[in-house]
Amino acid sequence: MALAAAALLFVLSVGGALQRGWEQLRLEAGSQRVSIWFTTQALVEVHRFRTALLRYDRGDPQMDPEALSLRYEILLSRLPLLEGAEEAVTRSLQDNVDVVLGLQASLEQIEPDILALQPGDTARLTRVEAAVEEADRLLTQINLALHHERRQAVEQARASSRTLSWFFLASLAGLLLSLVVLILLTLRGARRAAEAEHTLRVLMDALPVGLAAYDTAGRVVLMNRLALRLLGLEREAEAIGRRSSDFAGINDSEAEIARVVATGQSTPPRETVHTGEDGQERTLLISTGPVFGPDGRLSRIVRVGLDVTDQRQADRRIRHLAEHDTLTDLPNRLLFGSRLKTLLGRAEPGRMVAVHCLDLDHFKEVNDSLGHPVGDQLLLAATARMRAAMREGDMLARLGGDEFAVIQPGLAATAEAEALARRLTEVLGRPYRLQGYTLRSGASIGTAVAPQHGMTAEALLSRADIALYRAKAEGRGRAVLFRMEHEAGLRERRRIEAELLVAMEAGQLYLAYQPKFSLASGRVKGCEALLRWQHPERGLISPGVFVPVAEETGLIHPITRLVLELACRQAMAWRAEGLEMPVAVNLSAGHFGAEQGVRLVEEALASTGCDPALLEVEVTEGVFLRSTEAASRSFRALRAMGVRVALDDFGTGYSSLSYLQHLPFDVIKVDRAFIAGLDEPGSTGIGPGRRIVDAIVRLAHGLGAEVVAEGVEKPGQLAVLRELGCDHVQGFLLGRPMPAEALAELAQRAPDAKLACSAA
Known part of the structure; x- marks a missing residue:
């Protein structure tokens, strides 16, 4: 019974010390809240976005749509971090995971409003501000809850740390008492002493901490298996009688032992990095305490080391992932x-x-x-x-x-x-x-x-x-x-953006129409709508100047809507005059990557009452590099409406015959780069330009598509295209872009002799 009592006292002392040590570690870990930093960063980004939104609405020239979208994307990137935060105590954050997910979904739903937002757009601004204000409220609520939990955890950790040393001292006293009892038992009999020593050794070796006892001179008298393993030793005999400074990787241990001997008090737990003989570093939580004999005199000093390497590596990993x-x-x-x-x-x-x-x-x-x-x-x-x-x-x-x-x-x-x-x-x-x-x-x-x-x-x-x-x-x-002049260029781009908004409202944008002729009949068989900007002060501005700005700022969508409506209205006006004149409109690849092209065409047809057969949509090969599946769905929808689809600038981009096989076009337009050298002879008498155009014409006809040649500027080019069987042509030789009235007059004339003549 005495042996059992001693063993129980030993287990309770060491186990209690371990439990309190683990509890202190848990409290300290709970006071280090990475999620507070995450929620704070999210709140900061909410406030930055609201500031950017306010500046943008006020027309701040330094806050353009690209900068506003960047602030929005940064805000969204902070929310997923809250879902994956791992800490000792995350009750507030876990309770609000559904709130965070809902908040992220709510913010993602305002993306179309942000992309389409213009200064002064009160309706969209109100929706965006409402969503951001709700995000601010929810994040503030979560942040306050996390701060409250952290404050409680810090207070608990401080209170616990004040009693931890006394608890360690009591545990060490209990350990000493159990050791004394065991020593007394060994004196009563060799068998019982052997059993007690074996029990003590089993208990010490079973502990998940490194344990070493020293005499008052700082020499090792006892060391368990885990402590030996940390020092790279095989047997306890290799450690007995040696000082701690004799072991590699032990720092400040002799100073701590001397301090305990001098004061008779335990040292507070501290972290130290221990490097073993194999070169591997381990982080240990070390505590040193005195053991007093029956006469009250100091007899032993005990050092306990808890391996917290895994916990510290996890902490470093969290910080690394955050950065x-x-x-x-x-x-x-x-x-x-x-x-x-x-x-x-x-x-x-x-x-x-x-x-x-x-x-x-x-x-x-x-x-x-x-x-x-x-x-x-x-x-x-x-x-x-x-x-x-x-x-x-x-x-x-x-x-x-x-x-x-x-x-x-x-x-x-x-x-x-x-x-x-x-x-x-x-x-x-x-x-x-x-x-x-x-x-x-x-x-x-x-x-x-x-x-x-x-x-x-x-x-x-x-x-x-x-x-x-x-x-x-x-x-x-x-x-x-x-260079400083680059800022001037940026200011010019922003000026174009601002004036383009005014141009749309003031009716400065208009369409010119370039005719397309049938090689068989010589008559005008359709036209291509080309956007023009007549600035009241700067005159005619080239599309090459303002269209890239429109694409970068998102203005291309309302401009495309305007172009489609103007083209559809003009086609119906020509029909009212008895003239069937299909109109081709170029759509940006970006419309189909975001699947907006079909919606824009549907809106234009519905608002103008235009017959879909009078509208032709031209796209370039770049549309397939954005999203082939989205483009395919859009083209099928357009053709189902009755709108013709033309492939523009064929052969000049990332050409692939696979999309021609899976999505045949109504029209294939040969780029002017091939037409320019069409009448130039090659080394064998037939130039490479002619061979390429011949191949394109045969390919298109084999797929059931019509062929339109762009950029025809010479009679020789026209003659070759007729020989190759091209269906339609357009270019400065036959007709430059012109007003709608001039095109109607041209279409009502007799067939062009140059076009209507036979190949002979």
């Missing part, structure tokens, strides 16, 4: 911004810090055409190439999607920044071999340098983005160093 991209393991936007601010604050006099903003060219096309796995492989391959091209000390980050950024500190001249940008464009422009595909992507890079272009992270990133936009505008695959 790094999951695919490439590169720093994310958060860590990039923090590092940039630090480097700018510590910049040496006479030294520069460069920021490079980088986009992979054609990445979306790779994702859409070959799938996301290939896109991910491309991102990883590009990351490896960029790392190899950079110096040690440079920082590469992935900001999202195919957007990367580089910080290049400690530069003596801007030429060093330009040299790195050139290296990056060169290595990223080389072909990739991924999963059996040979891909060419390339990259566009914009560079800004501190202090010349600003001394804040925001200014440098903004100006690097402007330079990146310039690089894309110049044809992609380029590296551009920011």
Whole structure:
């Protein structure tokens, strides 16, 4: 019974100490709330988005739709982090997971309003503000609950820590008492002593902590199996009689033992990193306490070490995930911004810090055409190439999607920044071999340098983005160093955007119509609607100037709606005059990637009452690189309405005969690039242009489609097209774009002699 009592006291003492230690660890872990940081960041992004929304509604020239959409995407990216937060105590967050999911769905539903939002659009602004205000309220509620839980956890941890040392002392006293009882029992009999020693050894070795006892001189007198394993020892005899400083990887242990001997008090638990003989580092929670004999004198010092390596690795992993991209393991936007601010604050006099903003060219096309796995492989391959091209000390980050950024500190001249940008464009422009595909992507890079272009992270990133936009505008695959005149170009683009809005309301946009002639009859058989902008001060503005701005800002959708309505109304007006004149309208590939093209056509037909047979929709091959399935669904819907579909600029893009097989077109238009060299003889007498056009005509007729040749400017080209069996032609030789009245007059004339004559 005495032996059982001693063993029970030993287990209760050590077990109680372990339980209190674990409880203290749990309380401390509960006070470290990563989810508070996540909810706080989400609240910050809500407030930033509301500020951006207010600035945008007020017409702030520095807040364009692209910047507003970026703030919106950043806000959405914060919400999924709340769903995956793992902590010791997450009751408030877990109780609100459904709220977070509903909040994310609510914010995603306002994306169309954000994309279509224009300054002064009160209805859409009200819907967006209502959703954001509700998000603010819910996130604030969750954040307050988390702060309340954290405060409670901190208070509990503080209260527990004050009693933990006393509890350890009591546990050590209990341990000593049990040891004393066992020693007394051993004196009463060798057999009982052997049994007690064996029991003690089993109990010590079964403990999930490292346990070592020292005499007052600091020499080991006892050590359990786990402690031996941490020190890389096989047997206890190898440790008995040695000081703790004799073991590799033990830090400050002798000082703690000496402190306990001098004060007779336990030391508070502390973390230390122990490096074993195998070189592996372990994080231990160490506590040292005194053991007093029956006479009240100090007899032993006991050190207990709890291995918390796994818990600390989990903590570091959480922090790493919060600051790094999951695919490439590169720093994310958060860590990039923090590092940039630090480097700018510590910049040496006479030294520069460069920021490079980088986009992979054609990445979306790779994702859409070959799938996301290939896109991910491309991102990883590009990351490896960029790392190899950079110096040690440079920082590469992935900001999202195919957007990367580089910080290049400690530069003596801007030429060093330009040299790195050139290296990056060169290595990223080389072909990739991924999963059996040979891909060419390339990259566009914009560079800004501190202090010349600003001394804040925001200014440098903004100006690097402007330079990146310039690089894309110049044809992609380029590296551009920011210059002050680039901001003037951006202001001009914003001016065009603002004036384009006015032009739509003031009726400055109108259509000109270029006739299409039948080679068989010589008569006008249709026309193509071409958008024009007559500015009251600047005169006629080319579509090549304002259409790209419209596509980038989202104005292309209302402009396309206007063009469709004007074209449909004119077609019906011609019919009222007794003239059947089908009108072809070009639609952007973006309309079909987002599946908006069909809706725009339906609205135009419904609002004008136009016969679908009088409307023809022209698209380029680029539509299939965005979303082949979406484009196919849209084309089938258009043809089901009775609208004809034409493939424009055939042969000049990412041509593939597969989509012609699965989705035949009504019309295939031969690009002017092939018509230009049609009448030029080759080395064998027949030029390559003629051979290509001949092949396209045969292919189209084989698929049951009509052929229209664009850009006919010479009589010789016309003669060759007639010989090849082309159906329709258009170009400056036959008719330039003209007003509707002029086209009606032209269509009512006699057939054109040049077109109506026979091949002979």
